[in-house]
Amino acid sequence: MKRFVLTAVAVLAAAVASAQGTPTTAAPAVPKIGVINVERLVQESALGKEAFGRVKKLSDQKKDEGEKLSKELRDMEQKLADQGSALADDKRDALQKTYQEKAIAFKRFQDDANRDLEAAQKKELGELERRVFPVINQVGKDKGFTLVFNKFQSGLVFADESIDITDEVLKVFNTTVAVPAAKPAEGAAKPAAPAKTAPAPVPTKKP
Secondary structure (H helix, E strand, C coil), X not given: CHHHHHHHHHHHHHHHHHHHCCCCCCCCCCCCEEEECHHHHHHHCHHHHHHHHHXXXXXXXXXXXXXXXXXXXXXXXXXXXXXXXXXXXXXXXXXXXXXXXXXHHHHHHHHHHHHHHHXXXXXXXXXHHHHHHHHHHHHHHHCCCCEXXXXXXXXXXXXXXXXXXXXXXXXXXXXXXXXXXCCCCCCCCCCCCCCCCCCCCCCCCCC
């Protein structure tokens, strides 16, 4: 009899637990992943355009200098081809020596120019990263992302466009991070103060 009562109590307890639903262990949260196109940030953000403009200006300057040196070499080479046989030995040797020195100087210029451009790009990108990363972090937190990857430098081969937060970062970056104001050129004339207008004459009453 006692065994029967215990069995009945156990069955009843099981039925109640089944009716109420037994608690289950909570499933781990699924991480929310986002991606960002850093190349677009560089090309389309206001600061990125400013940085790209500075690097392009340096690149154009080096290109102009290189073309000038290259033209000098071509002209000297042509002179050697046209007049070399007619020149005295000492003059021809001196011209060839000058040509070789200029060729070496041109090669050194090319190497230095490449290093200068690489250093300028590294500096500009480093400064851009320093200023954009806080914005990426803030947008990632605001959107509830667990992870945000660089879209094309993380080994990623596919990402749905719905997890691309580049537009949101661009919007926040362009509206919260100011572009440095351009400095006025030295010697530039200051804007003239507006001319003061003479006061209008007070009308006199006729007698």
